[in-house]
Amino acid sequence: MSEQLKVSSSPHIRSNDTTSSIMMWVVIALLPATAYGIYNFRDTQAWLLIIVTTATAVLTEYLYEKLMKKPVTIQDFSAVVTGLLLGLNLPPTAPWWMGMIGSIFAILVVKQLFGGLGQNFMNPALSARCFLLISFTGRMTSFVYDGVSGATPLAQMRANVEAGSDALAGINSMDMLLGRTGGTIGETSVIAVMIGAIIMILKGIIDLRISGTYIATFALFLAIFGGFVDGVGFFNGQYMTAQICGGGLMLGAWFMATDYVTSPITKTGQIVYGILLGIMTGIFRLFGGSAEGVSYAIIFGNLLVPLIERVTLPRPFGKGGEK
C-alpha cells in the first residue's frame, strides 16, 4: 500500500480530455448538421464542397508543418473541425475552388502563421468565411434551394421591410426550424444544430455561459429594437422565432463563438463576451448593410477577447484587498 503513495507537486486531479478527444466530439456533434445539409442540398453537390474544405484544411496543415519542420498536428482533429465548419458556412452553390481557397486561408494565414492551434487570434473558419464573403460577394450571397434561387429568410425579411410591406410575409417558422430553406450548408436546420449542441453540452465540451448569454442577449436586443427597424411591434413571437432560427446564429453561437482558442477563459469574461456578441449581432442585423451579422460579430468579439480577459481576471485568494 505504501508503495502506491506518490508524492508530487500539483495538479493532483487530472482530466482525461485531450485536444483530439474534444475535437473528435466536436466533429461528431457537427455530423447531424452536416448530414442534413448534404441531404437538404443534394442537388447542388454540397457533399463535394464539404469534402474539399475538410481535406484541404488537413492537407494544408500537414504540408505547412512538414515544410517548416514542425511537429505535425493533424491527428488532433482541429484542422478537420476548421475545414468542416468552413464547409458548413458556405452556400451550397459555391464552387469547389472557393472552398479550397477558404481552407488554405483559414489554416495557413489565420492559424499556422500565428503559431498553430492555440495561438490564432480569431476563429479560422469564420475569418475564411469573411475573406470569401468580401472577395466573392456575389457567389457567397446567392442561394439556391430546390433548384430555385431565392433569398434566405433573413434576406427575405429585409427585402420585405425595404419594399414597405409586412416584414413576415412569406416567412414560415416551421420550415426554418426544420431547415427547409435556403442558406449555407450547415446553418439551415436549427434542429440538427441543436442535436449537436446538446451532444457537446452533455459531454461537457461547452456550457451555456457563452452560447446562452449570446442568444438571450440577441433575443432581448431584437425584442426591444426590432420593432423600430422592421416595424413588427414591440414583441412579436413569429418575428423573434424567425430571427433566432434564421441565418448563422445557431451554428455560430453553439459551434463558433465557443471555440476554446478565441473565447475568454474566465467565467465572467465568457458572459461579457456572450453579451457583446448578442448586441453586435443585433446591431449588424438591424442596422447593417447585410441581413446577416453573426460572422462579423464573432470575429469582432474574438478581437476583444484579450481585453475582456484582462478586465475579468480573477484575483488570487489572499492577494490584495478592495481598492
Next chain:
Amino acid sequence: MNNCAERLYNGLIKENPTFVMMLGMCPTLAVTTSAINGIGMGLSTTVVLVLSNMLISMLRKIIPDSVRMPAFIVVVASFVTIVQFLLEGFVPSLYASLGIYIPLIVVNCIILGRAESYASKNPVLPSIFDGIGMGLGFTFGLTCIGIVRELIGSGKVFNLQVMPRSYEPVTIFILAPGAFLVLAFLVAGRNKIMANLEKKGKQAAKPQGCAQGGCASCSGCDGKVFPTGEKE
C-alpha cells in the same frame, strides 16, 4: 562618389523605407490598389524627397536648431504643392486616383525622417543621392505591393489583362485587408531572402576568418571551432 552609391544601396535595399523601416505606411497601404498608382505615388514622393533633401541640406547651417521642424515642413510643403499642381495639370487621371494622398506627402514620415536624420547633417550631394535612394526604394516597395494586389485582386498588371478570362479576381486584395496581407507576405519574403544571403555570406567568409585566427589546420573548421560566439 562612393558615398553616393552607398546611399543608393542603403535606400533601395538595406534600409528600404517600405520593407525595412516601415515608414510611410499610410500611402503604402492606401494607394497601392494597382501597380500604376504605386509607381505614381512613389515617383511623386521621390521628387519631393530629392528636392527637399537638397534644399534642407543647403540651408542646414542657416536654420536654427530650435525651429528646424517648422522650417522643414515649410520646405516640404512648398515642393508638395508644386508636385500637386504639376500632377493635376499633366496627369489628371493619376491625380484623381491618388486623391488626398498627394497633399498628404507633406506629412509622410520618410521625407521628414530623411530631412531630420540625414539632410540636415550632411553635404548637398550625398543628401540628393540619399533622397534618390530612399525615393526609389519607396517606389520599388509600392510598385511591388501594387503589382501583387492588382494581379490577384483584378487579374491585371499595369492595366493589362494577364490572367486568363476564367480567372475570378479575389476582390479582397484590392480592398484594405489585402494591403496588409500583401505587405506582410512581401516583408516576410524579403527577410527570408536577406537571412539566407547573410548565412551564405558568413559561410563564405569563414575560412578567411580561420586563417586570420591562425588555425594551423583549417580542415576541421566546419563551424565547430566557433560554435557559439557568433550571432546568426
